[in-house]
Amino acid sequence: MSDVFEGYERQYCELSTNLTRKSNSASLLPHGDDKKGKLGEIKSGIDEADVLIRKMDLEARSLQPSAKATCLAKLREYKSDLNQLKKEFKRVSSPDVNQSAREELMESGMADPLSVSADQRERLAMSVERLDQSSDRIRESRRTMMETEELGVSILQDLSQQRQTLLHSHSKLHGVDEAIDKSKKVLTAMSRRMTRNKWIVTSVIIALILAIILIISFKLSH
Numbered sequence: 001m002s003d004v005f006e007g008y009e010r011q012y013c014e015l016s017t018n019l020t021r022k023s024n025s026a027s028l029l030p031h032g033d034d035k036k037g038k039l040g041e042i043k044s045g046i047d048e049a050d051v052l053i054r055k056m057d058l059e060a061r062s063l064q065p066s067a068k069a070t071c072l073a074k075l076r077e078y079k080s081d082l083n084q085l086k087k088e089f090k091r092v093s094s095p096d097v098n099q100s101a102r103e104e105l106m107e108s109g110m111a112d113p114l115s116v117s118a119d120q121r122e123r124l125a126m127s128v129e130r131l132d133q134s135s136d137r138i139r140e141s142r143r144t145m146m147e148t149e150e151l152g153v154s155i156l157q158d159l160s161q162q163r164q165t166l167l168h169s170h171s172k173l174h175g176v177d178e179a180i181d182k183s184k185k186v187l188t189a190m191s192r193r194m195t196r197n198k199w200i201v202t203s204v205i206i207a208l209i210l211a212i213i214l215i216i217s218f219k220l221s222h
Contacts, residue, residue, distance in 0.1 A: 005059045012052045019045045023088045039093050
């Protein structure tokens with residue numbers, strides 16, 4: 001489900017619960033400035049709830065089909081809840097609250113005025129339940145985000161260690177290359193000295209042979 005939708009959902013559930021409580025409180029107030037102020041707060045809250053419903057509707061219709069169906073089903077419940085809040089506001093703001101309640105009961109086919117407060121309690125309980133469910137989902141999302149963040153940090157640490165290992169290996173290989181180059185230079189110098197010494201020895205041998213030949217020739221001639 002969309003995080004954006006869940007955010008709107010949480011705001012609506014909190015607002016719905018607050019509006020229900022304010023409506024119950026306003027219904028007990030006598031007509032006067034206090035009640036007008038309370039009714040003004042309720043009207044502003046209902047307008048805000050309308051905006052949240054529209055935002056949830058737009059967000060739900062932009063989702064993938066699997067998530068879209070779930071969000072639209074929830075949205076229908078919230079629209080029904082908002083309609084009930086509007087009816088309750090109309091009843092509470094009526095100059096004759098009792099007459100308004102009786103008319104509402106007649107329209108809905110209910111005969112017992114006590115069912116109004118029961119309906120209010122039921123809607124309040126449903127709003128609180130939805131708010132709790134929304135809070136649970138948000139906590140679960142946060143827990144998942146924290147686990148993902150911890151996993152990301154662990155992966156970054158592993159990558160950093162691997163990078164240090166590679167740099168260390170590269171440094172060792174560079175040292176080996178330098179040692180090999182030095183060894184090549186030493187071997188080349190040794191090869192050159194051996195070649196030079198070989199020519200020197202050969203020259204000495206030839207000189208000795210020539211000297212011996214000369215000595216022999218000299219003796220034979222005498």
